[in-house]
Amino acid sequence: MRISRRILAGLATASLAVTATSCGGGGTSGSFDDTVTVGILHSLSGTMAISESTLVDTEKMAIEEINAAGGVTVGGKSYKIEYIVEDGASDWPTFAEKSKKLIDQDGVPVVFGGWTSASRKAMLPVYESKDAFLYYPIQYEAQECSNNIFYTGATPNQQSEPATDFMYKRSPAAGGDFFLVGSDYVFPRTSNTITKAQVKQLGGKVVGEDYLPLGNTEVAPIISKIKKALPEGGIIINTLNGDQNVAFFKQIQDAGITPSSGYYVMNYSIAEEEISTIGPEFLEGHYGAWNYMMSIDTPASKKFAASFKKRWGADRVVADPQESAYNMVYLWKQAVEDAGTFDDNAVREALVGQKFDAPQGPVEVMPNHHLSQTVRIGEINAEGGFTILEETGVVLPQAWNQKHPSSKGFACDWTDPSKGEKYKL
Amino acid sequence: MELLLDSLFNGVAIGSVLLVAALGLAIVFGLMGVINLAHGELMMLGAYTTYVTQLIFKLPILKPFYNSYIIVSIFLAFIVSGVVGILLEKTIIRKLYGSPLETLLATWGVSLILQQFVRSVPLAYGTGLVISLLIGLFLPTTFPSKIKESINFKYFKFSSWIFASLTGVLTGSVISSSVSKLSRASARNVDVTAPSWMRGQVEIIGTAFPKTRLMIIVITLISVIAITLFLNQSAWGMRIRAVTQNRQMSDCLGISTEKVDIITFGIGSGLAGVAGVAVSLLGSVGPNVGGNYIVGCFMVVVLGGVGNLLGTVLASFGIGIMTDLIGAGRLLSIWPDMPLPLSNTINFFATTSMARVMIFALIVIFLQFKPTGLFPQKGRMVEN
Numbered sequence: 001m002r003i004s005r006r007i008l009a010g011l012a013t014a015s016l017a018v019t020a021t022s023c024g025g026g027g028t029s030g031s032f033d034d035t036v037t038v039g040i041l042h043s044l045s046g047t048m049a050i051s052e053s054t055l056v057d058t059e060k061m062a063i064e065e066i067n068a069a070g071g072v073t074v075g076g077k078s079y080k081i082e083y084i085v086e087d088g089a090s091d092w093p094t095f096a097e098k099s100k101k102l103i104d105q106d107g108v109p110v111v112f113g114g115w116t117s118a119s120r121k122a123m124l125p126v127y128e129s130k131d132a133f134l135y136y137p138i139q140y141e142a143q144e145c146s147n148n149i150f151y152t153g154a155t156p157n158q159q160s161e162p163a164t165d166f167m168y169k170r171s172p173a174a175g176g177d178f179f180l181v182g183s184d185y186v187f188p189r190t191s192n193t194i195t196k197a198q199v200k201q202l203g204g205k206v207v208g209e210d211y212l213p214l215g216n217t218e219v220a221p222i223i224s225k226i227k228k229a230l231p232e233g234g235i236i237i238n239t240l241n242g243d244q245n246v247a248f249f250k251q252i253q254d255a256g257i258t259p260s261s262g263y264y265v266m267n268y269s270i271a272e273e274e275i276s277t278i279g280p281e282f283l284e285g286h287y288g289a290w291n292y293m294m295s296i297d298t299p300a301s302k303k304f305a306a307s308f309k310k311r312w313g314a315d316r317v318v319a320d321p322q323e324s325a326y327n328m329v330y331l332w333k334q335a336v337e338d339a340g341t342f343d344d345n346a347v348r349e350a351l352v353g354q355k356f357d358a359p360q361g362p363v364e365v366m367p368n369h370h371l372s373q374t375v376r377i378g379e380i381n382a383e384g385g386f387t388i389l390e391e392t393g394v395v396l397p398q399a400w401n402q403k404h405p406s407s408k409g410f411a412c413d414w415t416d417p418s419k420g421e422k423y424k425l
Numbered sequence: 426m427e428l429l430l431d432s433l434f435n436g437v438a439i440g441s442v443l444l445v446a447a448l449g450l451a452i453v454f455g456l457m458g459v460i461n462l463a464h465g466e467l468m469m470l471g472a473y474t475t476y477v478t479q480l481i482f483k484l485p486i487l488k489p490f491y492n493s494y495i496i497v498s499i500f501l502a503f504i505v506s507g508v509v510g511i512l513l514e515k516t517i518i519r520k521l522y523g524s525p526l527e528t529l530l531a532t533w534g535v536s537l538i539l540q541q542f543v544r545s546v547p548l549a550y551g552t553g554l555v556i557s558l559l560i561g562l563f564l565p566t567t568f569p570s571k572i573k574e575s576i577n578f579k580y581f582k583f584s585s586w587i588f589a590s591l592t593g594v595l596t597g598s599v600i601s602s603s604v605s606k607l608s609r610a611s612a613r614n615v616d617v618t619a620p621s622w623m624r625g626q627v628e629i630i631g632t633a634f635p636k637t638r639l640m641i642i643v644i645t646l647i648s649v650i651a652i653t654l655f656l657n658q659s660a661w662g663m664r665i666r667a668v669t670q671n672r673q674m675s676d677c678l679g680i681s682t683e684k685v686d687i688i689t690f691g692i693g694s695g696l697a698g699v700a701g702v703a704v705s706l707l708g709s710v711g712p713n714v715g716g717n718y719i720v721g722c723f724m725v726v727v728l729g730g731v732g733n734l735l736g737t738v739l740a741s742f743g744i745g746i747m748t749d750l751i752g753a754g755r756l757l758s759i760w761p762d763m764p765l766p767l768s769n770t771i772n773f774f775a776t777t778s779m780a781r782v783m784i785f786a787l788i789v790i791f792l793q794f795k796p797t798g799l800f801p802q803k804g805r806m807v808e809n
Contacts, residue, residue, distance in 0.1 A: 047713060049612055050612050050613050050614065053612075184777075184778045209776075210776050210777055211776055211777060211778050212777050212778070213777065213778045213781060215713075215716070215717045216717065216777065216781070217704075217707060217708035217717060218439055218442065218707075218748070218777075219707075220435050220438055220439050220638075220748075220749065221435070221439075221748060221749055221752030221753040221777055221780065222752075222777060224431065224432075224435055224749070224753040225753050225754070225775075228753075228758070242614075243614055243708060243709045243711060243713075243714075244708075246614065246616065246708050246709030247707055247708035247709070250637075250706075250707060250708065251635070251637075251707060253624070254624060254625065254626065254635035254636065254637050254638070255626070255633075255635050256625075256626055256633060277613060277614055277615075277616060277709065278616065278709070279616045279618060281618070
């Protein structure tokens with residue numbers, strides 16, 4: 001078996017880490033032949049820490065589960081997974097810097113990391129130039145397809161498109177006009193461009209659109225615009241981020257923009273974690289769209305939620321981003337075992353086509369490095385969870401959105417050298 | 426008419442949030458000239474005080490009074506932020522009067538410390554610490570003057586600090602054991618829910634107004650009136666104004682400038698706490714909540730004219746009304762068939778982001794012509 005230099009370096013640091021400070025995870029066990037060290041890179045400080053630390057918890061749990069089940073078996077040898085956690089500090093250049101450190105200094109074969117699109121865009125050139133691997137677990141705006149990144153979150157056609165369809169055709173506000181609200185950065189703007197194109201196709205009307213600068217919580221002008229544009233109620237598509245949702249929902253409720261008066265908000269960034277922060281009393285009756293929801297009534301989903309609560313505390317919740325993070329660790333493990341090596345190119349090839357029985361149901365890695373997933377529409381209930389109303393079959397991911405004017409008619413396929421990142425269909 | 430009323434109300438509502446946040450800074454920065462970058466974090470402490478008060482009022486003994494917790498928390502927030510402000514003045518800012526750059530850096534450091542403090546210390550013990558500070562700082566001042574002048578006063582002071590820390594630890598552990606949400610540190614944002622009587626809307630002359638907004642306007646009005654009366658009618662207010670205008674002369678005439686500084690800074694910080702209560706009604710409460718307001722506060726104070734409360738009031742309402750006029754595209758509804766190029770321009774700026782850009786641009790242009798703001802300080806100031 002060919003062992004790359006990176007692995008050797010990784011092993012060296014891993015053993016060093018174990019003997020020196022044990023910054024790796026889990027208890028020790030004598031039954032492994034060797035160890036392999038992976039990188040975990042999320043924000044543990046700064047504004048994103050609240051969200052991203054839940055992913056670190058989930059990834060640690062997945063690694064512990066794999067180790068407890070005998071680790072990774074590569075070429076007949078069993079490897080215990082160790083991890084090095086680095087802090088991206090909610091600062092995008094730091095993500096790139098720490099990626100370099102993990103790849104060059106620690107020699108990890110894979111990095112699980114990122115949350116915001118800005119952090120991914122900052123890391124992308126690092127992984128491409130070093131031909132290393134990043135697994136990125138968040139639902140995002142797509143319009144990207146790197147040979148060195150695997151995306152396990154939803155693309156817009158796996159979240160916003162089915163959601164818009166539901167709102168226009170089957171929600172209580174069906175046939176109504178749309179108003180789009182978002183935070184002022186790349187995800188909401190791209191997502192709304194797609195939504196606008198889709199609403200036009202459906203024959204509906206977008207009567208207004210507004211973006212709140214990040215950090216701003218003054219919603220009064222937006223409320224007056226919504227009232228002017230939708231005097232009799234209608235559909236609001238919300239892509240606000242983090243805390244801004246709290247300000248938005250508190251203030252629209254006070255202003256009488258509620259489900260009982262005919263206003264229904266579809267949210268793309270509010271999962272169980274956020275519902276408990278905002279307060280279900282402000283969100284009840286509005287909607288969300290995700291691949292995974294904690295209320296999915298299957299043994300796999302229940303087991304996932306139960307093990308997370310057991311590991312990190314009974315009051316913790318699991319949500320879609322965590323499920324994606326959990327899946328990507330398992331998918332990597334399967335691919336490495338199939339490839340029989342930690343070598344990058346072999347793992348990349350082995351990963352496409354990997355299937356996994358995820359908490360959300362079966363997922364499969366597609367040639368465009370994204371996952372096929374199930375989409376669910378849920379209504380937020382008083383208990384702070386989703387009542388699942390609709391469930392699609394498995395939806396294939398579109399790295400290049402087919403409704404966005406700039407990417408219509410393009411696709412991505414890394415298994416065919418003649419196609420690659422962006423080819424015309 | 427209805428449109429005008431709605432627009433005016435929105436403008437006043439946005440303006441009053443700015444005003445209540447900037448009022449404390451108008452005193453600390455405007456009157457004392459201290460560039461306090463930790464002002465936003467003093468607001469944050471006020472917001473967290475509201476949250477803690479809310480949870481404590483959910484305890485069985487206080488449950489019957491739950492609806493009034495928001496009123497209680499206004500006073501508590503004033504005290505909490507005021508005490509922290511006084512400590513800040515006594516330990517750091519006092520040594521840095523007259524050196525604005527160092528003050529700026531030091532207070533920025535303090536703001537980072539305070540943010541990290543609420544992230545990593547359980548709120549129950551944070552409350553205990555504030556109570557210790559309160560007792561430790563104020564108990565010695567209540568001693569009879571005979572003890573104060575005695576040579577052993579430092580021992581009395583020392584023992585009162587011991588008493589204070591014990592009380593603090595005790596309160597901390599009592600709260601921690603009775604309210605589980607306060608017993609663990611968390612960087613997660615928390616939520617203040619207004620009592621039911623403050624939620625929903627009231628109808629005035631055919632237009633519906635959100636009650637929380639009205640409440641914030643009332644809090645702002647009361648704060649402005651109280652602070653104006655204090656500065657203009659009370660003996661301490663007169664001393665503060667005297668020290669502001671001429672420190673050396675006031676010192677020579679027997680005014681304790683040290684005491685005046687503490688009181689001024691304490692009141693300014695306390696008002697930041699009150700502002701914290703107000704903003705907790707609008708959004709979520711988290712370590713970064715203050716940072717969102719600090720730029721706006723400085724903008725209002727500079728635009729109004731440093732050292733002038735009336736200027737701050739007019740500047741806040743001015744910015745508030747402009748934000749609503751531009752951000753909600755009001756001119757279009759007043760004059761629906763204006764020429765196309767003009768209406769396109771207005772539409773372009775009628776988003777929250779662009780309205781902000783526009784307002785900053787207007788302020789910059791305004792300050793080109795009147796660099797000292799709307800109401801510059803009249804008369805001769807003694808240069809430091």
